[in-house]
Amino acid sequence: MAQENLCIDQQYLKDVLERLLNTPSPSGMTDDVVRFTCAELDKLGIHYELTRRGAIRATLPGTHYSPRRAVAAHLDTLGAMVKNLKENGRLSVVPIGHWSARFAEGAKCTIHSDDGKTFRGTILPLKASGHTYNEGIDEQPSAWDNLELRIDEVCADVDTLWNMGIRVGDFISIDPQPEFNENGFINSRHIDDKAGVASILAAAKAVKDSGQPLPLDCHLLFTISEEVGVGASHVLHGDVAEMVSVDNGTIAPLQNTCEYGATIAMQDSTGPFDRHLTKHLIDICMRKSIEFSRDVFLYYRSDSAAALEAGNDIRTALVCFALDASHGYERTHAKSLDCVARVLGEYMLSSPIFSEHENVIGEIENFPMIDNTSLEQQITKKKKL
Numbered sequence: 001m002a003q004e005n006l007c008i009d010q011q012y013l014k015d016v017l018e019r020l021l022n023t024p025s026p027s028g029m030t031d032d033v034v035r036f037t038c039a040e041l042d043k044l045g046i047h048y049e050l051t052r053r054g055a056i057r058a059t060l061p062g063t064h065y066s067p068r069r070a071v072a073a074h075l076d077t078l079g080a081m082v083k084n085l086k087e088n089g090r091l092s093v094v095p096i097g098h099w100s101a102r103f104a105e106g107a108k109c110t111i112h113s114d115d116g117k118t119f120r121g122t123i124l125p126l127k128a129s130g131h132t133y134n135e136g137i138d139e140q141p142s143a144w145d146n147l148e149l150r151i152d153e154v155c156a157d158v159d160t161l162w163n164m165g166i167r168v169g170d171f172i173s174i175d176p177q178p179e180f181n182e183n184g185f186i187n188s189r190h191i192d193d194k195a196g197v198a199s200i201l202a203a204a205k206a207v208k209d210s211g212q213p214l215p216l217d218c219h220l221l222f223t224i225s226e227e228v229g230v231g232a233s234h235v236l237h238g239d240v241a242e243m244v245s246v247d248n249g250t251i252a253p254l255q256n257t258c259e260y261g262a263t264i265a266m267q268d269s270t271g272p273f274d275r276h277l278t279k280h281l282i283d284i285c286m287r288k289s290i291e292f293s294r295d296v297f298l299y300y301r302s303d304s305a306a307a308l309e310a311g312n313d314i315r316t317a318l319v320c321f322a323l324d325a326s327h328g329y330e331r332t333h334a335k336s337l338d339c340v341a342r343v344l345g346e347y348m349l350s351s352p353i354f355s356e357h358e359n360v361i362g363e364i365e366n367f368p369m370i371d372n373t374s375l376e377q378q379i380t381k382k383k384k385l
């Protein structure tokens, strides 16, 4: 009997995304967002464990224990850090993760000091006053060295900064400024990758609500240091055979990312994704009529790259939600997130790509061959059998 298509609780997805966006989590300061995600997993009745550093490995049990699947998204975001306390009572800052100083200009932010105190402020160009510098503002290049953080406190010298408890290395979280429009557009910083986390949670909820059994165990991995390159390298068990990462697909000229659907990445800067697993995801989209496109990314790496570089012998693929102006003032659309959550949920419920024997290290006879016949031909073939 054909399985029913999954239905994503879009209100849940939106609510979780909004609360995730409002929980600051620059790489290195992720404890709060980890606690938040654990609380959501508790509510969904999904068991999880934490790694030493706080990455989350949750499990949706399947009818077969092995080989296991995983879907992964990162909880950490871009941010900044105090580089120096300046004589003028302001702060010099460096980025956490890779993002342009251009997008930091004018950003409202919070400084998190060691004793738990927080201070509000704004990151500004050194030449910020229009009435003083006039066209000089436009002549100053966008660079992190040309920025400083203005704190909303009575503070005009370095001693006051020190006495307030501000130190070199304090974390700075950038205000996300989320805006959910009625027509489905979602604007915010840090949609990368909180939309991925929300999509995984919504997919898991849909799978649980459907009552359908998972053929294989599926881990839900929430990593905490992707933006600084570590990704899913340390949260994988040896028995995970395949991993689907969820991250942003860039909307830009010459990109083929689907703004209102899911995008299956074929290759990123680290090379092609696993052909079998990628084809499996494309087949799911076609079979379940989920809007999708295929894309190739140039300046891009995800949790998958880190997992492979760490020496894991696993198949990896990447599913993307649409993201305009990535690592800047980002925008996605609710339809794209719905499609991504559906792909993930259907993947969790899908039959194994290979028989148990084919997916372990072994004889050449057991090594899988890709079926090059078209999906239509395969369906006709199956009907005849």
Ligand SMILES: [Zn+2]
Residues within 6 Å of the ligand: 074, 192, 193, 226, 247, 248
């Ligand atoms: Zn990302």
